[in-house]
Amino acid sequence: MTRSLHHSLPQLRRSDFTSDFLWGSATSAYQIEGAAALDGRVESIWDRFCDQPGTIRDGSNGAVACDHYHHWPEDLDIAQSLGTNAYRFSISWPRIFSGPGAEANPEGLAFYSRLVDGMLARGLQPWATLYHWDLPQYLQDQGGWLARDTVHAFVEFADVMSKHLGDRVKHWITHNEPWCTAMLGHADGIHAPGIKDFKTAIQVCHHVLLSHGLATPVLRANVTDARVGLALNLHPISAASNKPEDLAAAQRHDGLRNRWYLDPLYGRGYPQDVWQALGEYAPQVAEGDMQAIAVPTDFLGVNFYFPEMVVHAPGASALDLRLVDAGDVERTAFGWEVAPEGMTSLLKRIQDDYQPGAVYITENGATYDDHLDEQGEIQDALRRAYLIRHLAAVRNAIQQGCQIKGYFAWSLLDNFEWAEGCSRRFGITYVDFDTQVRTLKLSGKWYSDFLHERETATASKWQSAA
Numbered sequence: 407m408t409r410s411l412h413h414s415l416p417q418l419r420r421s422d423f424t425s426d427f428l429w430g431s432a433t434s435a436y437q438i439e440g441a442a443a444l445d446g447r448v449e450s451i452w453d454r455f456c457d458q459p460g461t462i463r464d465g466s467n468g469a470v471a472c473d474h475y476h477h478w479p480e481d482l483d484i485a486q487s488l489g490t491n492a493y494r495f496s497i498s499w500p501r502i503f504s505g506p507g508a509e510a511n512p513e514g515l516a517f518y519s520r521l522v523d524g525m526l527a528r529g530l531q532p533w534a535t536l537y538h539w540d541l542p543q544y545l546q547d548q549g550g551w552l553a554r555d556t557v558h559a560f561v562e563f564a565d566v567m568s569k570h571l572g573d574r575v576k577h578w579i580t581h582n583e584p585w586c587t588a589m590l591g592h593a594d595g596i597h598a599p600g601i602k603d604f605k606t607a608i609q610v611c612h613h614v615l616l617s618h619g620l621a622t623p624v625l626r627a628n629v630t631d632a633r634v635g636l637a638l639n640l641h642p643i644s645a646a647s648n649k650p651e652d653l654a655a656a657q658r659h660d661g662l663r664n665r666w667y668l669d670p671l672y673g674r675g676y677p678q679d680v681w682q683a684l685g686e687y688a689p690q691v692a693e694g695d696m697q698a699i700a701v702p703t704d705f706l707g708v709n710f711y712f713p714e715m716v717v718h719a720p721g722a723s724a725l726d727l728r729l730v731d732a733g734d735v736e737r738t739a740f741g742w743e744v745a746p747e748g749m750t751s752l753l754k755r756i757q758d759d760y761q762p763g764a765v766y767i768t769e770n771g772a773t774y775d776d777h778l779d780e781q782g783e784i785q786d787a788l789r790r791a792y793l794i795r796h797l798a799a800v801r802n803a804i805q806q807g808c809q810i811k812g813y814f815a816w817s818l819l820d821n822f823e824w825a826e827g828c829s830r831r832f833g834i835t836y837v838d839f840d841t842q843v844r845t846l847k848l849s850g851k852w853y854s855d856f857l858h859e860r861e862t863a864t865a866s867k868w869q870s871a872a
């Protein structure tokens with residue numbers, strides 16, 4: 407059962423945050439660009455995956471998506487009109503490299519050059535993500551992330567992109583959500599490349615982290631004043647009961663969901679309790695890998711969506727646990743639990759356990775069933791409330807000592823939501839996928855009012871609106 411939103415919203419003003427706080431929105435290449443076969447772009451693992459029947463809920467794919475490849479000036483205009491001062495995008499690797507040993511594709515490079523110039527012209531600080539899940543298919547054919555060679559191919563990609571854009575792009579995110587690359591793509595198989603093998607997933611995860619570690623010094627060498635980090639999806643984890651076995655299961659799940667990434671990145675190696683629980687599934691680690699992964703970074707990107715609850719369940723998974731439904735909680739249309747207070751506690755926990763320095767919320771947002779009303783508007787009061795409550799959660803974390811320096815709303819645009827296809831809208835801007843007309847939703851208007859410090863953004867007006 408889904409509870410609706412009955413409680414009042416927190417008061418929130420832009421001036422609650424420091425004047426140098428970064429305000430942005432985020433997107434990713436495969437989800438918005440379209441133009442899948444244009445200007446030398448080659449096949450990505452997502453093109454191939456979407457072609458297989460039954461992989462995508464509504465049978466759609468990213469071949470056209472928001473056609474951002476052509477609509478980018480308009481999209482950046484929207485980002486500017488919101489009053490944001492940063493924009494997070496990702497670079498499509500298959501637009502840059504077409505095959506083993508190929509030279510970088512000048513048309514692909516030129517597209518990102520134009521895009522970055524477009525951001526700078528609009529006062530948007532560019533935040534480039536190198537890997538947001540669209541591996542070139544030719545690399546998958548050679549083993550994908552299971553092959554150690556892909557690590558080196560990624561470092562080359564990072565080298566080329568940072569040489570090309572490094573005079574203008576200072577903020578680099580090596581990877582978006584390595585957990586998703588590894589687990590959704592290689593254990594659950596619900597994302598490209600659709601492999602279902604837990605041992606493969608754990609090795610993939612190691613290679614992804616290693617590629618972050620090896621690319622980081624290259625980015626720094628190529629970019630004066632580089633700021634390099636990565637974006638992790640992190641989750642508050644709880645046990646379904648106080649039984650010792652459930653508490654231990656929660657500890658293991660937290661281990662593989664959160665600590666498996668944070669521990670090695672902050673120099674502690676893989677958590678020993680998880681390593682032991684993994685047994686035969688533990689990854690192969692070569693000498694020097696852990697030192698490479700522990701390379702110092704300039705920030706941690708946190709993508710926050712939902713908490714998880716687990717029970718001990720022997721045989722149910724490699725770690726003998728199972729996710730359970732948290733019951734009568736508030737949820738988005740995806741079924742994801744809405745838990746802003748969980749976001750505050752997660753951020754505090756990261757600060758206490760890892761002292762990561764600067765933290766940016768590199769994604770946060772929600773999907774609801776949006777409809778154009780008779781006036782041609784989208785009254786997404788729930789998404790607006792979601793934003794207000796999560797921004798208040800960020801403010802609370804800052805008050806508790808967390809060094810959070812910026813927030814990127816996911817997403818600027820409705821887009822191709824991976825296995826969910828175009829059926830899950832996360833945008834603060836509505837996209838009509840047939841006509842490519844963009845319409846700012848109520849949530850987008852609120853974000854704009856909030857950033858421009860218009861009186862209309864203050865919470866009292868919204869008390870009864872949701």
Ligand code: FCB
Nearest residue numbers: 434582583639816823832
């Ligand atoms: C994150 C992804 C992003 C989008 C949101 C809803 O896991 O990074 O591309 O799919 O979820």
